[in-house]
Structure formats: C-alpha cells, structure tokens
Amino acid sequence: MSELGVFEYIGTAAVKRLRQNKLSAGKPFMINSDDLPSGQSYLEYPDGIICIVKVSTNSRAFTIMAELDADQPKAFRTCLGIA
Numbered sequence: 001m002s003e004l005g006v007f008e009y010i011g012t013a014a015v016k017r018l019r020q021n022k023l024s025a026g027k028p029f030m031i032n033s034d035d036l037p038s039g040q041s042y043l044e045y046p047d048g049i050i051c052i053v054k055v056s057t058n059s060r061a062f063t064i065m066a067e068l069d070a071d072q073p074k075a076f077r078t079c080l081g082i083a
Helices: 003-024 072-080
Strands: 029-031 040-044 050-055 062-067
Touching: 003 029, 040 062, 050 072
Parallel strands: none
Antiparallel strands: 029 040, 040 050, 050 062
16 A cells, blocks of 8 residues: 555544544534535434535534435445445
C-alpha cells in the first residue's frame, strides 16, 4: 500500500469512528457528497433517518430539503461502505 493509501485508510477509519461516536451519543452526523448541489449535505440521525439539508452560509444552521424514502438509507449506507 502506498503512503497515500495508508493516509486515506487512516482518515476513513477516523471518520467512521467519529460517525459512530456521534450517532451513539444521540447526535446527527453530516455527510458531504459531490452528488448534491453546493451547500447541501446529507444528515444522518441516530434513528436511521437520512435527510438532505441545505447548510446556511455561516455553517451554524441548516434547512431540511428532503427526507430519503424508507428503503433509500440502507442503500445509501451500503454505497458509502458504512452499512
């Protein structure tokens, strides 16, 4: 594995731990994605619901734009490798 690959693995593992810690503490976890327009992100809640949110310009608040349908969160997590 190249040095870059090692750093990528370490970074991915750290983000996965952070996600698990936040969800376990009852807090939502924000997932940024190039699949969404600029200023939008996914927000995963501890109960499994995932919403698309628009983040305010000061990054302190967000507006819920849509909630993924019941079967979409599982497929989304599988696609990201966090299922």
